[in-house]
Each structure stands twice: as structure tokens, then as C-alpha cells.
Amino acid sequence: MPTATWERLPESRRRAVLTAAEAEFGARGFSGGSLNVIARNAGVAKGSLFQYFTDKADLYAHLSELASRRIRAHMEEFIARVSWAEGFFPAYTELLLEWVEYFRTHEIERAVTAAVNLEPDPAARAAVRGVANRHYLEVLRPMLQHAQATGDLRADADVEAFLALLLLVLPHLALAPYSPGLDPVLGLAADVPDQPAAAVRRLVAVFDAAFGQRH
Amino acid sequence: MPTATWERLPESRRRAVLTAAEAEFGARGFSGGSLNVIARNAGVAKGSLFQYFTDKADLYAHLSELASRRIRAHMEEFIARVSWAEGFFPAYTELLLEWVEYFRTHEIERAVTAAVNLEPDPAARAAVRGVANRHYLEVLRPMLQHAQATGDLRADADVEAFLALLLLVLPHLALAPYSPGLDPVLGLAADVPDQPAAAVRRLVAVFDAAFGQRH
Amino acid sequence: MPTATWERLPESRRRAVLTAAEAEFGARGFSGGSLNVIARNAGVAKGSLFQYFTDKADLYAHLSELASRRIRAHMEEFIARVSWAEGFFPAYTELLLEWVEYFRTHEIERAVTAAVNLEPDPAARAAVRGVANRHYLEVLRPMLQHAQATGDLRADADVEAFLALLLLVLPHLALAPYSPGLDPVLGLAADVPDQPAAAVRRLVAVFDAAFGQRH
Amino acid sequence: MPTATWERLPESRRRAVLTAAEAEFGARGFSGGSLNVIARNAGVAKGSLFQYFTDKADLYAHLSELASRRIRAHMEEFIARVSWAEGFFPAYTELLLEWVEYFRTHEIERAVTAAVNLEPDPAARAAVRGVANRHYLEVLRPMLQHAQATGDLRADADVEAFLALLLLVLPHLALAPYSPGLDPVLGLAADVPDQPAAAVRRLVAVFDAAFGQRH
DNA sequence: GATGAATGAGAGTTCATTCAT
DNA sequence: TATGAATGAACTCTCATTCAT
Numbered sequence: 001m002p003t004a005t006w007e008r009l010p011e012s013r014r015r016a017v018l019t020a021a022e023a024e025f026g027a028r029g030f031s032g033g034s035l036n037v038i039a040r041n042a043g044v045a046k047g048s049l050f051q052y053f054t055d056k057a058d059l060y061a062h063l064s065e066l067a068s069r070r071i072r073a074h075m076e077e078f079i080a081r082v083s084w085a086e087g088f089f090p091a092y093t094e095l096l097l098e099w100v101e102y103f104r105t106h107e108i109e110r111a112v113t114a115a116v117n118l119e120p121d122p123a124a125r126a127a128v129r130g131v132a133n134r135h136y137l138e139v140l141r142p143m144l145q146h147a148q149a150t151g152d153l154r155a156d157a158d159v160e161a162f163l164a165l166l167l168l169v170l171p172h173l174a175l176a177p178y179s180p181g182l183d184p185v186l187g188l189a190a191d192v193p194d195q196p197a198a199a200v201r202r203l204v205a206v207f208d209a210a211f212g213q214r215h
Numbered sequence: 216m217p218t219a220t221w222e223r224l225p226e227s228r229r230r231a232v233l234t235a236a237e238a239e240f241g242a243r244g245f246s247g248g249s250l251n252v253i254a255r256n257a258g259v260a261k262g263s264l265f266q267y268f269t270d271k272a273d274l275y276a277h278l279s280e281l282a283s284r285r286i287r288a289h290m291e292e293f294i295a296r297v298s299w300a301e302g303f304f305p306a307y308t309e310l311l312l313e314w315v316e317y318f319r320t321h322e323i324e325r326a327v328t329a330a331v332n333l334e335p336d337p338a339a340r341a342a343v344r345g346v347a348n349r350h351y352l353e354v355l356r357p358m359l360q361h362a363q364a365t366g367d368l369r370a371d372a373d374v375e376a377f378l379a380l381l382l383l384v385l386p387h388l389a390l391a392p393y394s395p396g397l398d399p400v401l402g403l404a405a406d407v408p409d410q411p412a413a414a415v416r417r418l419v420a421v422f423d424a425a426f427g428q429r430h
Numbered sequence: 431m432p433t434a435t436w437e438r439l440p441e442s443r444r445r446a447v448l449t450a451a452e453a454e455f456g457a458r459g460f461s462g463g464s465l466n467v468i469a470r471n472a473g474v475a476k477g478s479l480f481q482y483f484t485d486k487a488d489l490y491a492h493l494s495e496l497a498s499r500r501i502r503a504h505m506e507e508f509i510a511r512v513s514w515a516e517g518f519f520p521a522y523t524e525l526l527l528e529w530v531e532y533f534r535t536h537e538i539e540r541a542v543t544a545a546v547n548l549e550p551d552p553a554a555r556a557a558v559r560g561v562a563n564r565h566y567l568e569v570l571r572p573m574l575q576h577a578q579a580t581g582d583l584r585a586d587a588d589v590e591a592f593l594a595l596l597l598l599v600l601p602h603l604a605l606a607p608y609s610p611g612l613d614p615v616l617g618l619a620a621d622v623p624d625q626p627a628a629a630v631r632r633l634v635a636v637f638d639a640a641f642g643q644r645h
Numbered sequence: 646m647p648t649a650t651w652e653r654l655p656e657s658r659r660r661a662v663l664t665a666a667e668a669e670f671g672a673r674g675f676s677g678g679s680l681n682v683i684a685r686n687a688g689v690a691k692g693s694l695f696q697y698f699t700d701k702a703d704l705y706a707h708l709s710e711l712a713s714r715r716i717r718a719h720m721e722e723f724i725a726r727v728s729w730a731e732g733f734f735p736a737y738t739e740l741l742l743e744w745v746e747y748f749r750t751h752e753i754e755r756a757v758t759a760a761v762n763l764e765p766d767p768a769a770r771a772a773v774r775g776v777a778n779r780h781y782l783e784v785l786r787p788m789l790q791h792a793q794a795t796g797d798l799r800a801d802a803d804v805e806a807f808l809a810l811l812l813l814v815l816p817h818l819a820l821a822p823y824s825p826g827l828d829p830v831l832g833l834a835a836d837v838p839d840q841p842a843a844a845v846r847r848l849v850a851v852f853d854a855a856f857g858q859r860h
Numbered sequence: 861g862a863t864g865a866a867t868g869a870g871a872g873t874t875c876a877t878t879c880a881t
Numbered sequence: 882t883a884t885g886a887a888t889g890a891a892c893t894c895t896c897a898t899t900c901a902t
Contacts (some may be wrong), residue, residue, distance in 0.1 A: 005861070029335035031247055035897060045863045047899080056897065118340070120244035120333045122394060130396030137399065161417045164400040168383040179337060181345030184352065185379040202376045210425035220886065250872065260888045265873065435865065459765035462676055465893065475867045480894065548765045550674035552824060555763070560826030567829065591847045594830040598813040609767060611775030614782065615809040632806045640855035650882070680876060690884045692878080701876065 002062055006052040016042040017052065021063055026111025030060050030119060057124060060115075064128055067112040068135045074102060076139060088152030089208045096173060096200045103174040104196075110174060117171045133167055140166055157211040169203060217277050221267040231257040232267065236278055241326020245275045245343070246336050272339065279343055282327035283350050289317055291354060303367030304423045311388060311415045318389040319411075325389060332386045348382055355381055372426040384418060432492050436482040446472040447482065451493055456541020460490045460558070461551050487554065494558055497542035498565050504532055506569060518582030519638045526603060526630045533604040534626075540604060547601045563597055570596055587641040599633060647707050651697040661687040662697065666708055671756025675705050675764055702769060705760075709773050712757035713780045719747060721784060733797030734853045741818060741845045748819040749841075755819060762816045778812055785811055802856040814848060 006014070020042035025033040035056055039046040053059040078098050084091045103110045116132050119125040144162055147153045153162075176188040177196055183189060186199040221229065235257035240248040250271055254261040268274040293313050299306045318325045331347050334340040359377055362368045368377075391403040392411055398404055401414035436444070450472035455463040465486055469476045483489040508528050514521045533540045546562050549555040574592055577583045583592075606613040607626055613619060616629035651659070665687035670678040680701055684691040698704040723743050729736045748755045761777050764770040789807055792798045798807075821833040822841055828834055831844040 008861095031335060034895080036895080039864095046865095046897090047863055048861080050898070051861065051863095115335070118333045118335045120247050120330070120335060125333070126394055126396040129394075130399065133396065133399050158417055158421060160400050161421050164398065164414075164418070165380070165384075165421065167398070167400065168387055169380075172383055179341055179344075181341040181348065183379065183382075184345070184348050185375050185382065199379075202373055203379070206373060206376050206380065206425045210421045214429065224886085249870080251870070261872090262874080262889065263887060266886065271872065439865085462765050464891075466891075476893090477868065477895080478866060481865065486893065545765070548763045548770070550676060550760070550763045550765060556824055556826040559824075560829070563826065563829050588847055588851060590830050591851050594828065594844075594848070595810070595814075595851070597828075597830065598817055599810075602813055609771055609774075611771040611778065613809065613812070614775070614778050615805050615812065629809075632803055633809070636803060636806050636810065636855045640851045644859065653882095679874080681874080684885095691876090691886095692884055693882085695877070696882070696884095 001058065002053055003051065009052070013044070017044055017049070018063065018066070020044075021059060022067070022108045022112070025060060025063060025115055026108050029115045030057075030124065031121070033060075035059075061128065064112055064116055065131065067109050068132055071102070071106075071109050071113070072135045072139060075099065079139070079143065088147040088150075089204055089212055092207070093201060093204045096204065097197055099170065100173050100177070100196045100200060104177065110178065113171060113174050114179075117175065136167055136170065137163060151213070153211045154213055159211075162207065162211050165207075173200065173203075216273065217268055218266065224267070228259070232259060232264070233278065233281070235259075236274055237282075237323045237326065240275055240278060240330050241323060244330045245272070245334050245339055248275070248330075250274075275339075276343070276346075279327055279331055279346065282324050283347055285321075286317070286324050286328070287350050287354060290314065294354070294358070303362040303365075304419055304427055307422070308416060308419045311419065312412055314385065315388050315392070315411045315415060319392065325393065328386060328389050329394075332390065351382055351385065352378065366428070368426045369428055374426075377422065377426050380422075388415065388418075431488065432483055433481065439482070443474070447474060447479070448493065448496070450474075451489055452497075452538045452542065455490055455493060455545050456538060459545045460487075460549050460554055463490070463545075465489075491558070494542055494546055494561065497539050498562055500536075501532070501539050501543070502565050502569060505529065509569070509573065518577040518580075519634055519642055522637070523631060523634045526634065527627055529600065530603050530607065530626045530630060534607065540608065543601060543604050544609075547605065566597055566600065567593065581643065583641045584643055589641075592637065592641050595637075603630065646703065648697055648699070654697070658689070662689055662694070663708065663711070665689075666704060667712070667753045667757065670705060670708060670760055671753050674760045675702075675769065676766070678705075680704075705769075706773065706776075709757055709761055710776060712754050713777055716747070716754050716758070717780045717784060720744065724784070724788065733792040733795075734849055734857055737852070738846060738849045741849065742842055744815065745818050745822070745841045745845060749822070755823065758816055758819050759824075762820065781812055781815065782808060796858065798856045799858055804856075807852065807856050810852075818845065818848075 017038070020038045020040075021033075023041065024038045028034070033056075035046065035049055038059075039049055049059065053062065075095070075098070079095060082091050082094050082098075103113065113132075116128050119128055140163055141159075144153065144159045148155070148157060148159055153159065172183070173188070173196070176183040178189070180189045183199075186202065187195050188199050232253070235253045235255075236248075238256065239253045243249070248271075250264055251261065253274075254264055264274065268277065290310070290313070294310060297306050297309050297313075318328070328347075331343050334343055355378055356374075359368065359374045363370070363372060363374055368374065387398070388403070388411075391398040393404065395404045398414075401417065402410050403414050447468070450468045450470075451463075453471065454468045458464070463486075465479055466476065468489075469479055479489065483492065505525070505528070509525065512521050512524050512528075533543070543562075546558050549558055570593055571589075574583065574589045578585070578587060578589055583589065602613070603618070603626070606618040608619070610619045613629075616632065617625050618629050662683070665683045665685075666678075668686065669683045673679070678701075680691065680694055683704075684694055694704065698707065720740070720743070724740065727736050727739050727743075748758065758777075761773050764773055785808055786804075789798065789804045793800070793802060793804055798804065817828070818833070818841070821828040823834070825834045828844075831847065832840050833844050
């Protein structure tokens, strides 16, 4: 957690540090990211970073928290906007397409998502993914439960299993397009314009077959 | 690829190096793992490592290759042994249970799988996961295609989408039980004896609903 | 170029680093010189060197630059002081004698000159000798051109060829007295007091015959 | 000096070692050259090198000796062949042109010459250049003395000073064309076809003026 | 509160040389 | 005589963190 000093800082200074840190950690991950570089690019003394955060991990955790919040806010806003009139799965398809698009256009959020998902230190990983997963669930669980209540999902659908799969699928959809070798089947990383959209539709079709009403 | 020197080495020395390297890379991943530590724990001069492998990546690749082969051999042997008489999904359940059990009892393979899945360096990650995914697919794709041919999977089942999901689910089943926070839904990490088995059954039920014959 | 940090350093610390670096690079050249040794002898942490200079080459280049400037300043001052009244070649003899004497009494400058002339790495050598030669020429060319204008050198003397020879002769005069085997003819390395002076006079006589007015 | 073992070796094995060593030392110099590489390229065990030569320096010295002999033999053969009928300096011009051409077409000899002239270790340098200079003088001194006896050089010409200059000029002519920055005056390194020839003629003109008969 | 110089452990890699076989 | 595995010191360079100013 940032120190009290950090909170008292002028907004511009906070921005400078955050921007530099996002760029660096985004590009090189937590272990690979250098506080030297962050301080230099932020135009801030190296020592100052340690006045704001207890250590490297603390700064990183704060960053992840902010990015998670931005991602969540964007998706919640989209969820509120999308039309659910034609049923759950069409809307859900829209949502996943937006999800893929969001990470295509938001490098920093993508980088942070990658770093969170790939954190090699077990303790750090548990902490950081626990936070991320909580955010995911707070958005997704009510949505699925509502869909089940309205009959879009079958009454006997295992909503929790659906959630578990989504916790795997969502980061994958965000990252695989930018990491060749990670998805050798649906071809998310292929340099074909509509490949990600096609992949999304195939996955939603699977979820529909598994959890939707039998047609 | 290891050098010729490595192949000529007495088994005991190779064991010492491999054991130390597995422990280190397992604990800290490729980028984080230290050749210093490996050499020290193997009781071998630092320079000797470079007589055996051209560089750090070479040693790591060799390790992954060995572990992948062990995992694959074990599962192929199990696949040959399990009874497919009662249909695909019961057998598949057995297989996933064995998968979970294998990683419960094989720390090293678990560690290497973790390292492979969590490698933060993008280039290294692409390389190493590409190899791992190839192994997965060479085993899984024929199995699913055969199941579709015999009618255990629906004729219109999207086998490739099934495969894509399995590439996410399998590492998750292997690792989540040992990383709290990674699976906050099905409770794989919970310290309850049959929790992993229950999780496996629920996931297989989802796959059955999505890809199996309508009952 | 040294970093800003280097410029802000207390003079004593800078001296310690420079002294250690001059000694080390002087003794072992650029490629052979060790930053470990320099840091140790300077009483400075290894890492500190990298706060002052971006890398080994940067430190070395700074050193050469300083030494070149000292050498040049000394010779320019001497040139201004010497009497040119009795013609070019007598004055030039004085100048070369001073040159030999300077390097006899300035070990560090001699060492750096040696390092520059003997750098085995081709790229480093080209860079470092290019700089040194520029210094030589900026002093020597105007001097020779002036001597030609005043008639001390023949009108048809090939001043540029003169310069080319001086670029060989000057480093040789500086170093040969301290490297037996390097000059087996004029005996610069011989332990006879006036041998270098004799050698200088003989060489100047050659230049006089080649470029001076016919007597 | 090579060991007795080396002398007893089959010619083919000696050739393999020498070829590999020339290539390596030629490319990277003495300090930079690696015995590892030499042994590998020669197809010889690393340990064997130490049966043939007491250490790295010993191998290197032997190599220099051989190259010096080849260079000398070539030039002596040329000297015997060239026509001295039109006087010393025209023939001498031919000789220097051949010298430049020889090093243009003999990479290995050029590399060894460079290594010898640039050896940064003082003791090694003294030894190795002493040998090389002895070779130079054994060829050049009789030639100049003969030229003086026949009247091509003035009776009062300082032959020894001439020799001293040639010991500087010859290696320079051999190497400068391949080391930019080394000769910023006559432009030996310039990529112009006849530049070296022009430089040679200018230098010979200087020597003619200095040591030849007054025209 | 801000600074930035200092630290020193540690990184991967190379190397000449030794010596048991 | 030939081999090549083993060594370990040495290399340049990076880094998070401390602390006096």
C-alpha cells in the first residue's frame, strides 16, 4: 500500500510516477522492471520512490490495483450499455468482442494483465491474482446468476463451473493475440483481422451448448 | 541441446545437475532462476554448466523437454490402460483425475509446468509454451477426433474449440491446487481431500453438455 | 562522456578513480584493463564506476581525452616559448627533445599513449587513435605550414608526407625508450643518458635534408 | 618454443593447429584469441595444445616466427627479382608497392603483423617485436648499405636513421589501409584504388630527398 | 519531503590451465 | 601421447535499497 506521503503528493507527480511505472512494468514484467528506469522516466529521484512505496512490490501491487479498476470500470460501463434484449449469448458475444478490442487498444492494461497472469513468484502471484479474480467475479457472477434467473441459462447449468472457465478464458483472450505459441488452435495470434472475433464466436457457441437452453 | 560432454557424463553427475536445476527453475522460473545456485547445489563448478549446455536457455529447454516427456509418457500409458468401454466422458474423467493426482505426487513436473506457464520473458515464453502445447495437442487431438468418430462426441462438436479449452484447463488443474487465489471458484486449492475430484467432475460435466451427445 | 554524477563528485573521489584507472589502463591497455581492479584500488564500489561512466569504454575515453589534453597543452605551451629565431629545425629539435623528456617524466601520459597506440580491438583502436591523431595534426599542421610560408621548409616540400611521418615518429619517440626491442637501430631504449637526444638529432637531420632548404 | 612432441607430430596435425591458430589470433589478437576456439577448429583436444606448447604465449610466439619468415622469404624473393638497373629508388618503390600488395592479399600475415605491432603486454611486445625487427633489419640493412656503396644513396646519408624510419613505415604501410583513423593524412585507408600506391610514391620521394643524391 | 550517491551482491559467461584416464 | 572434463577466478554490468544531506 502506498504511504501517506504518496497520497499527499500533487496529482502531476503521482501521474508521472504511475505512467513511467506502467510503461516499465508493462514492458518488462515485475521482476524484469527496473526502478532505476521508472525513476528516470518519471523525473523523480530514485529515493523518492521509496518514500511513496515501501518497496518494488508495493509499487507494483498498487499499479495492478489501478489497472484492474480501469478494466473493470470499462467493462461494467459496456455491460450497462449493451442490449440484452436478444438474449444472453448474443450480448455476451458482444462483450467478449469488446474485451478483445479493449486489450488490443490498451497496451498498458494488457501488459499489466500479462504481468499478473505470469508472475513467477508464488506468493506474489497468489496475492495479485487473488485480487484480479475477485474483480472478475464481482462482475461476472451477478451477470450469470441473472441470466439463469431470466432463463437464458438452463436451470441446471453449473454457473460456478462457467465462472471457473471464464477466469481462464478471459485473460487468455486478452493476451493470446500478442503471444505466438500460446494459442496454437484457434489462432488468436494469427495476423488475420477477424481471427479473434471468430475465436470468440466459437467459444461462445461452446458455452451456449454447455449452459444455454437446448434449442 | 546439451553438448556431447553432457551425454558422456556419469549418471550421478547428470542427476546432480538436473536435480538442482529442476529445483531452482521450478522455484523461480527461467528468468528468475540462478545458475550460481544451481551449480552450488549440484556441487559443480559454475563453469562446468557451460561445458554441458551452451547457455542458461539451453539448460532450461533440456529440463522442460525431459519433464514434458515424462508427463506425456505417463499420461499416454494411462490412456492406454483406462477403460473406454463406458464411453468417452467417464474415461476422460478418470484421465483428468489421474492428471491431478500425477501433479500432486510429482513436485518437479509441477514446478516445471508452472515455470513454463508463467515465464515472464515473452520470447522465452513463446518458445517454451509452443513446445508444451505441441505435446498436449499430439496426445489430445487424436483422442478427441477418435471420440467424435465413434459418436461419443456429437458430429457437430467443435473439436478444436474443445482442444483450446483443454489447453487452458489442463495446466490449471495441475497448478491451481498449489496456488491459493488462482481458483477462487471451484476451490481446487482448498485443503479438502476430494475437492479436486469434485472440480474435475463438474468440468467434465460441462464438456459433456457442450460436446457430448444430447441425453 | 562521464555522467552528471561524475561532475558533481568531490575532487578527492574523482582523483582516486582517475588515478586507479590511469594506472590500470596504462599497465594493461583498454581491453586488458579490469574495472574490478580499478574499483578496488580507487577504494570505490564496483557499481559506483557505472554511476560515473556509462561503461568501460566511456571511462577509458574520458581518460584518454584528459591525457591528450595535458600532453597537448604542455607542448603548445613549449612551442610558444621556444625560440624560432634560428630557424625551424633547431627549434624543432628542441621541441622533440622536450617531447622525449616529457614522456620520461610523465609516466601516466606515457602509459596512456602506449595504450592508445597498442589497442588490439580494431574498433576501439580506430576510435581512440582517430582522436589522438586529430590532436597531433591540429598542432603540427599549422606549424609546418607556417615553416613553409617563412621559407624554412622548401616550397616544394610535401608537408603532408612530413606530417604522416611525424604521426609515426612522435609516438615512437615517446614509447621506444621504455620498450626494449622496439628500436634496435637508434638505441632509444639503451640506458645511455644522451642516447635519446642523439636519436632526435639524427632524425631531425633527416627531416632537414628531406624538407629543408638545400644548404 | 614448441616442445619436442610438436616436432614429432605428423605434418597434417601441425598444419591443422597452425591454420586454426593463425585464423584465431589473426582475427582477435593474442589476448583476445581463445585456445578453446583454436583447439575446436583444429580438431584437436584442448589438452593437446599444452603438450605442444608450454602455454598460450608460446604458441603465439611460434606463429609469429613462422609468419615473419614467410613475409621475409616473399620479400627477399621479390628483391632478387626486381630490376635495380634504373637506380635504387625506382626499385624501392616497386618493393614497397609489392609490400602493400602482399598484405592486401595475405590476410593472415597482415593479422599477425597487426598483433605483433599492437601487443599490449610490455614483455610480450618487447620479445615479439624484437624478433620481427631483427628480420626486417637483416633484409634492409644490407640493401641500404649496398645502395650507399654503389652511390645510389649519398655518401653522408645516415643509413641507420633510414632504417629506423623504415621500421616505422613498413608496418604502417601494411596495416593502415585496413584501420581507418590510423592514417588521416595520406589516406591509406581511403577506398580509392590507387591511394596506397600514391602514398608509397610520396614517401619514397621523401626518402629520396633525404638520402638520395642531389639532382 | 526530496535527493541521488554509494553500495555490494549477484547476474551470465569465458578462459587458460590441470590432470586423471 | 592424446584426451576432454573440471575448475574457479575473472570478466562487465545491473539492481533494489539505504541514508546523509
